[in-house]
Structures are given as C-alpha cells and as structure tokens.
C-alpha cells in the first residue's frame with residue numbers, strides 16, 4: 001500500500017497546512033482576481049473600458065494598493081499569469097505589495113475547457129501537461145497556492161458520470177502536482193447555476209460531484225489538510241421560478257458539504273457564481289449561522305461579488321481611485337463579517353451591490 005511510499009515529507013505537509021490555514025484565518029477569505037484576458041474583457045466591456053494590458057493593470061493596482069487593513073479580510077489573492085509579473089506605477093511587483101501586507105499570493109493554473117465528445121456539451125479542463133514545471137516556477141516567483149476550476153452543468157443527461165469522473169480525476173491530479181511543488185491546491189468543482197432546476201436538484205448534483213472529488217483526492221494521495229475547497233453554494237438554477245431564502249440556501253449547502261467533505265479540509269471558500277454582491281454576502285452569513293456541524297472554516301473566494309461595485313466606481317478613470325478602493329473594502333469587510341456569521345445587512349449597500357452578476361454559460 002501507499003503507506004510505504006509517502007507522497008509528502010512531514011516538512012512539506014507542515015508548510016502546506018500552514019499556508020492553507022493562513023488564507024482562511026479569522027474571517028479571512030480570498031479575492032479571486034485571476035480573470036483571464038478574455039474574462040476580464042467581459043468585465044471591462046460592462047463599464048465601457050477597453051481591454052488593454054494597461055487598463056487591466058491599472059484596475060488591479062487600485063485593488064492591491066487598498067489600505068493595509070485589507071489584510072484583516074483578505075487572506076489570499078488569486079492572480080492570472082500576466083498579473084503575477086505586473087508592477088505598480090512605482091515599479092513594485094504586485095506580488096510584493098500583497099506579500100508585504102501579509103496576504104498569500106495564488107495563481108490560476110487551469111488552461112481552458114475542452115469538449116468531452118459524446119456528451120451534451122460537457123467539458124474537461126486542460127493544463128496538466130507541464131504543470132509540475134509551471135508550479136515549480138510559480139513557487140520560485142512567490143506563489144504559495146494554485147487554483148483549478150472545473151465546470152459541471154445541470155441539464156438533460158448532465159452532469160454525466162463521465163464528466164463528473166473526468167473532472168474529479170483532473171482536479172486530483174492537479175492537486176497532487178501542486179502539493180509536490182509546495183503550492184496549496186484550491187480545488188474548484190463548480191456546478192454552474194444555468195438552468196431552471198430547483199434547490200433540491202442542485203443539492204443532489206453537488207453531493208455527487210463532491211463525493212467523487214474526495215474519492216479521487218484520496219486515490220491520488222492528496223494531503224487534505226493542505227488543500228482548500230472552492231465550491232458553488234447550493235442554489236436553485238438561475239431560471240428557476242421558485243425563490244429560496246438565504247437560510248434555505250445555507251441549509252442545503254451545509255447539508256451537502258457535511259455529507260461529502262472530510263473534516264480534515266481546513267477551509268471551504270465559496271465562489272460567487274453570478275450572485276449579486278449582497279446575495280453572496282447574505283448567503284455566506286446564513287451558512288455561518290446554519291445549525292449543522294461545520295468543522296471547516298466557511299469563507300469566500302469571490303471574483304465578481306468582490307469587484308462589481310469597485311469596477312463600477314472606477315469606470316476606467318484614475319481620479320476614481322479612492323471611491324474604487326472604498327467600494328472594494330466595503331465588500332471585503334462585509335464578506336469577512338459574513339465568514340464569521342456577523343454580517344448585518346444595511347439598506348445603504350448601493351445599487352451595484354444588488355445587481356445580478358449572472359452570465360449564461362459562464363465557462364471562461
């Protein structure tokens with residue numbers, strides 16, 4: 001048995017579990033600023049700003065140079081390759097700005113979807129070839145965790161057992177390679193919210209997907225204490241006519257997690273999946289008040305739900321820097337409170353924060 005061939009040394013395990021715990025300590029979560037060039041283009045188009053490298057750099061500089069107190073809410077930031085090597089206007093690398101604030105730097109490692117032939121438009125994710133070399137280089141360049149997003153959808157015959165198995169195996173292989181190179185893997189099997197399915201259907205599928213992922217992680221000898229999970233919350237499909245309260249979402253979500261995610265996993269950081277900023281915060285808060293056993297930190301790893309108000313406040317103008325940082329810090333603080341079950345909804349949340357951020361077929 002593998003017992004005779006340990007995957008990691010005690011020192012490697014210690015390093016990985018310390019990194020994972022730092023990211024989710026005391027109500028901290030993750031800013032997912034790892035939008036690929038194309039995805040960032042969609043975001044910039046909404047505010048009528050051209051998708052140039054300089055505009056992407058400027059927006060991210062504004063976020064990363066927010067007040068040092070952002071480190072009370074943000075434990076880690078996921079970067080895209082381009083951003084890991086970008087600098088602020090004074091010539092300082094973004095990654096060093098973040099590290100000086102005590103924030104852990106992460107890197108997006110998946111490289112796009114590829115179709116699974118013979119399925120109803122399902123996909124697997126590419127990026128395993130050469131992954132070990134990329135991880136080793138990113139570790140040298142200051143990254144301490146990685147992210148890989150697999151996409152599953154609910155539809156006729158979906159997700160198929162092929163899509164569930166294939167994506168779970170790719171996630172596990174990625175996680176193993178990350179750990180060999182000193183990176184904590186964020187394991188992200190996203191069941192996307194497209195469709196008219198109800199809450200119970202999403203819970204059923206999420207449980208099947210997570211159970212398969214944890215079997216695969218075990219098969220690949222992944223050290224769970226040195227991982228973080230980034231799942232969808234259990235919600236009804238975007239086109240479902242029945243509406244659910246945050247408490248119902250929380251109960252379905254924690255039930256699914258409780259049934260499938262081992263207690264050894266230190267943190268579960270949800271994606272926002274097109275929810276409005278305010279809904280993402282309210283649901284996270286309800287999750288942290290849910291009366292079921294919760295042996296893991298339950299926090300956030302939001303892209304859209306941490307940046308929508310900030311993008312709207314920025315509008316591509318450097319004169320709006322202060323307003324942009326204020327908008328970002330407000331959401332970061334709200335989500336940190338929600339990660340402790342201490343968020344109190346205020347009616348002054350701002351128009352942008354209640355707008356749905358859903359985008360159909362959001363695969364990349």
Ligand SMILES: O=P(O)(O)OC[C@@]1(O)O[C@H](CO)[C@@H](O)[C@@H]1O
Pocket residue numbers: 032033034035036039078149188271272273274301302303304305364
């Ligand atoms: O759902 P959200 O919170 O906006 O983003 C979740 C996320 O995994 O999906 C995006 C696309 O890959 C990433 O930028 C981000 O990390």
